[in-house]
Structure formats: structure tokens, C-alpha cells
Amino acid sequence: MNNNSYFENNIINLEGVVFKECEFSHEIYGEGFYNFVLKVKRLSDNYDYIPITISDRLMEIRDITEGLFLRIKGQLRTYNNYNSNKNKLILTVFAREIEVMEDISKKNINDIEIIGFLCKMPLFRTTPFGREITDILVAVNRAYGKSDYIPCIVWGRNAKFANSLAVGDNIKIKGRLQSRNYQKKTDETVEERTAYEISVSKIEILKRAAEK
Numbered sequence: 001m002n003n004n005s006y007f008e009n010n011i012i013n014l015e016g017v018v019f020k021e022c023e024f025s026h027e028i029y030g031e032g033f034y035n036f037v038l039k040v041k042r043l044s045d046n047y048d049y050i051p052i053t054i055s056d057r058l059m060e061i062r063d064i065t066e067g068l069f070l071r072i073k074g075q076l077r078t079y080n081n082y083n084s085n086k087n088k089l090i091l092t093v094f095a096r097e098i099e100v101m102e103d104i105s106k107k108n109i110n111d112i113e114i115i116g117f118l119c120k121m122p123l124f125r126t127t128p129f130g131r132e133i134t135d136i137l138v139a140v141n142r143a144y145g146k147s148d149y150i151p152c153i154v155w156g157r158n159a160k161f162a163n164s165l166a167v168g169d170n171i172k173i174k175g176r177l178q179s180r181n182y183q184k185k186t187d188e189t190v191e192e193r194t195a196y197e198i199s200v201s202k203i204e205i206l207k208r209a210a211e212k
Helices: 003-008 156-163
Strands: 010-028 031-041 047-055 069-083 086-101 110-118 123-126 132-141 147-155 170-185 190-207
Touching: 003 010, 010 047, 010 086, 047 069, 047 170, 047 190, 069 147, 086 147, 110 147, 110 190, 123 156, 132 156, 147 156, 156 190
Parallel strands: 047 086, 147 190
Antiparallel strands: 010 031, 010 069, 010 110, 031 047, 069 086, 110 132, 110 170, 123 132, 132 147, 170 190
16 A cells, blocks of 8 residues: 555544644654644534644744644544553644635534544443444554554444444544543542544445455
8 A cells, every 4th residue: 555545544624723832742854743732613612622743844833823723634643652651542633734724714624534444342332311322443554554543433323333343344434533521530639631533424334354
């Protein structure tokens, strides 16, 4: 699979306003990478706060200021952060194209499409209000033998369909990237954390694992 194919199996488009300015992340072969937070409006009056990673070769970092309107095209990336012997999955949008806008359009653009393989058994549940939900984890291939492990949440009639999936099934997913705040209880404290996941609008089986 060539690099263009890897890009086509993981595409996200966002429009939003810079909520938190750039902080240095790391450097590879002289290329600097920075993180900032993009505030993306939902169809409701709520917002998602999406972490963005950008190369200093793509845009002048000093120009990314709070309140700036941006349109971003890139990929959803994940990596493991080992902190205090705890393994934590970190998600970020790796920007490939970026455009400064005078204002945000009324389209509330937050679209993502991934193609990958189910790498964990689905988890089906029903909320106290009777809403059916299935959580799935999708492995999306990346160049150089790497993979991104992307959590997805499936609702309603699609939830039952997703619950029928088997590990290894090749699937295509469309939806939006959302942020969700929650509390994590430890032995002594309660920590405020943010989870990121794809809220699935469409899901399709490309190939069953049993057909390989």
C-alpha cells in the first residue's frame, strides 16, 4: 500500500477557532511539531475541543493565535503515552493542510472517514433511558508498519449491527470526532479527564474476517 492509500483510509476535515495556542511537542530530523486545541461547533450549541498537531513547516507557528478561524484537513492519529507506569491512549489530529478563514461557515464541518479492522470485541450496552450504544475499537493502518487505534461509539439501529461484528472484520466508518469530559476515580482522588471518539453515522463491512 502506497502513502496515498494510507492517507485515503483516514481523513478528517474540521472547521473551528483556536481555543488554546501552540505548545512545543517534539522534533524529528529538524522538523518541529506543535500542539494546539481547536474549538469545533456541534449542530447543537455545544462544542468539541479537538487536539491538533502541526508541523512548523506547514504554517508559521506564531501566527496560530487564540481566536483564529481555521479549516484543517488531516488524519486522526493515536499513540501510547507511558506516564508513571500507566499506559494512556492519546489522540490528536495530524494536520496535513491548513487554511486561515475570515469566519467559520455555518456548516459546522467535522467529518471523518476511516477504513480499518475491528481489533477488539464490541461492547454493547443500553443507557438508563433505553438508548442502545456499542463501543468499538478500530485499527487503521499507517505507513512504516504503524497503526492507529481509534475508539468509536455507535448509536441506535447501527449499535446492534456493530455488535454483530467480529474481530478482524474490515470496516468503513463515517462520522464526527467528538470530545467528552468524564471523571476517573482512583484510590484517593477523582480526576477530570477528556475522552475522544468517533460518533458514528455510517458503518459498512468491507470484508468479513472469516472470508480471508
